[in-house]
Amino acid sequence: VDSADPQPRRRPRADALRNLARLLAAAEAEFRRAGTQASLERIARSAGVAIGTLYSHFPTRYALVAAVLRERNDALFALGERQLAEPSADRALTTWVRAVCEHAAAYRGLAEVLAAGFGDESSELHGDCARLSELTCRIAARARALGSLRADVLDEDLTALMTAAAWTREQLSARQADRLIDHTLAGLCAHRRVSPQPSASR
Amino acid sequence: VDSADPQPRRRPRADALRNLARLLAAAEAEFRRAGTQASLERIARSAGVAIGTLYSHFPTRYALVAAVLRERNDALFALGERQLAEPSADRALTTWVRAVCEHAAAYRGLAEVLAAGFGDESSELHGDCARLSELTCRIAARARALGSLRADVLDEDLTALMTAAAWTREQLSARQADRLIDHTLAGLCAHRRVSPQPSASR
DNA sequence: ACCTGAACACCGTTCAAGT
DNA sequence: ACCTGAACACCGTTCAAGT
Numbered sequence: 001v002d003s004a005d006p007q008p009r010r011r012p013r014a015d016a017l018r019n020l021a022r023l024l025a026a027a028e029a030e031f032r033r034a035g036t037q038a039s040l041e042r043i044a045r046s047a048g049v050a051i052g053t054l055y056s057h058f059p060t061r062y063a064l065v066a067a068v069l070r071e072r073n074d075a076l077f078a079l080g081e082r083q084l085a086e087p088s089a090d091r092a093l094t095t096w097v098r099a100v101c102e103h104a105a106a107y108r109g110l111a112e113v114l115a116a117g118f119g120d121e122s123s124e125l126h127g128d129c130a131r132l133s134e135l136t137c138r139i140a141a142r143a144r145a146l147g148s149l150r151a152d153v154l155d156e157d158l159t160a161l162m163t164a165a166a167w168t169r170e171q172l173s174a175r176q177a178d179r180l181i182d183h184t185l186a187g188l189c190a191h192r193r194v195s196p197q198p199s200a201s202r
Numbered sequence: 203v204d205s206a207d208p209q210p211r212r213r214p215r216a217d218a219l220r221n222l223a224r225l226l227a228a229a230e231a232e233f234r235r236a237g238t239q240a241s242l243e244r245i246a247r248s249a250g251v252a253i254g255t256l257y258s259h260f261p262t263r264y265a266l267v268a269a270v271l272r273e274r275n276d277a278l279f280a281l282g283e284r285q286l287a288e289p290s291a292d293r294a295l296t297t298w299v300r301a302v303c304e305h306a307a308a309y310r311g312l313a314e315v316l317a318a319g320f321g322d323e324s325s326e327l328h329g330d331c332a333r334l335s336e337l338t339c340r341i342a343a344r345a346r347a348l349g350s351l352r353a354d355v356l357d358e359d360l361t362a363l364m365t366a367a368a369w370t371r372e373q374l375s376a377r378q379a380d381r382l383i384d385h386t387l388a389g390l391c392a393h394r395r396v397s398p399q400p401s402a403s404r
Numbered sequence: 405a406c407c408t409g410a411a412c413a414c415c416g417t418t419c420a421a422g423t
Numbered sequence: 424a425c426c427t428g429a430a431c432a433c434c435g436t437t438c439a440a441g442t
Binding site: 115164165172177188 | 317
């Protein structure tokens with residue numbers, strides 16, 4: 001053990017890099033069009049590579065989804081970190097829940113993929129989901145300490161709300177999803193008695 | 203027009219009836235096993251009929267889903283009617299929301315199928331969804347009149363909650379779905395300040 | 405009146421063969 | 424080191440042919 005092998009670290013071949021970039025672009029476009037269940041063969045075809053090339057870069061569909069989400073996820077995490085510095089713990093929580101919901105509804109089927117990723121440790125998305133959970137936990141802790149979030153609300157109640165609202169956004173509309181979030185946060189945050197949004201009801 | 207044709211109404215052939223019964227049984231079993239996206243060829247095979255026979259009885263997958271749900275749906279509607287007679291409009295609403303959630307999570311993928319059915323008039327499930335909406339509307343009206351349900355809560359907010367909770371039940375657990383319902387109803391029903399369920403938290 | 409199953413178009417996934 | 428594409432197993436849907 002402790003071999004003096006400093007990981008050769010050859011730089012990848014130029015064509016491999018190009019294929020990777022093409023695959024990511026094609027996948028992003030197809031996911032946007034047809035959801036996370038988009039045809040992998042279609043993606044490979046539209047990227048101009050053989051199906052085997054897609055598989056050699058991304059062994060599973062979820063590896064590809066995770067790769068396509070990389071930047072978007074990192075931006076979300078950064079937003080989460082910023083909420084920890086937000087003076088109002090209450091506003092921080094609302095902002096976070098809304099942001100995660102919007103993010104998790106980027107493609108049709110994504111809410112489901114993410115919901116599964118929280119529990120499944122073998123999923124390529126588990127790391128990102130765990131990071132999401134951790135941020136949620138810390139943001140919630142502040143709101144709880146402040147007495148805004150009711151003491152009996154579990155962290156999982158918040159992740160459940162965020163994924164359920166993302167699904168609602170996919171299936172019904174962003175407006176319905178926002179209303180669900182508002183109503184539920186009213187139940188979770190002992191104080192709020194405001195009606196959701198100014199909203200032109202109906 | 204106004205032809206004197208009194209609809210012949212021949213009774214169906216015996217083998218057709220038997221095939222129909224077999225298809226329904228096989229579909230119910232497969233939906234339970236693999237969700238509403240179960241393979242139709244598998245269903246036909248396990249019912250012992252050719253794939254064409256399945257299609258001739260049920261032109262679309264959703265016609266088959268609707269047929270399989272027939273009895274279950276009728277039972278749910280009956281429960282809804284009963285809630286209209288329940289003395290406590292508040293308890294009626296809670297019971298109804300819970301019941302619809304449980305029903306809509308009978309098979310994996312059903313919450314999605316139902317959510318689509320509310321809007322899509324051409325869906326074979328639209329009739330059942332409309333019936334669901336109508337009952338929700340009447341049950342909600344009672345709770346609103348009583349001042350229990352906040353005045354700014356729309357009927358669609360309740361159907362959104364019910365389908366989102368059903369999806370949560372499919373994806374996470376019945377417990378998380380129940381907690382989502384409790385928390386949200388706390389936000390919707392101006393008075394409730396109870397913690398959700400006795401619940402062994404965690 | 406109903407049933408059959410071949411036909412067509414599509415898909416996910418693997419892997420031997422190439423360069 | 425990476426790419427190719429044929430091969431296999433499966434699927435949804437239609438429709439001409441049967442009984």
